[in-house]
Amino acid sequence: MNIFLKKHLFYQIILILLLSLSISIITNLLRWDSIPFIMKDGDGKDTATKESVIYLEFEDMQAIINNKDIIIVDARDDDFYYAGHIPGAINIPLQEVESFIHDFISRISFETSVIIYCEGYGCDMGERLAVILEDFGFSNLMVYDGGIEEWESYGMPIEKD
Secondary structure (H helix, E strand, C coil), X not given: CCHXXXXXXXXXHHHHHHHHHHXXXXXXXXXCCCCXXXXXXXXXXXXXXXXCEXXXXXXXXXXXXXXXXXXXXXXXXXXXXXXXXXXXXXXXXXXXXXXXXXXXXXXXCCCCEEEEECCCCCCCXXXXXXXXXXXXXXXXXXXXXXXXXXXXXXXXXXXXX
């Protein structure tokens, strides 16, 4: 292969890499759940760090679960929600939040207390949904870290749809 072809091939590779990088960055910037370029905390986890988010333990959930003024939100995919959820919970799947958020906002006051949960302690969908809801203006947000796994482990009832 002569030097001209090698140079030409090298420039083509560089052009393809730059084009791919540009498309990736633009796509990431346009997504609602984009990957941050600089992580906010050291563990790489997208966590709710805003002061208005309160974290609940199982005992807290027991104490407030029957309060009719509190909205409970399941952040898991709808298949998991329909298989079993905390009684009275509504489903706003994190992966489909764009489809659900405007209806939720139109029905719920921004001052309403909202408890968000997902699968359990290893799941961060509840925290991530709390950040999204806070960005929309909700101010009384709580995340139940134990999620449906802890709820069921204590023998608490679940609903199936």
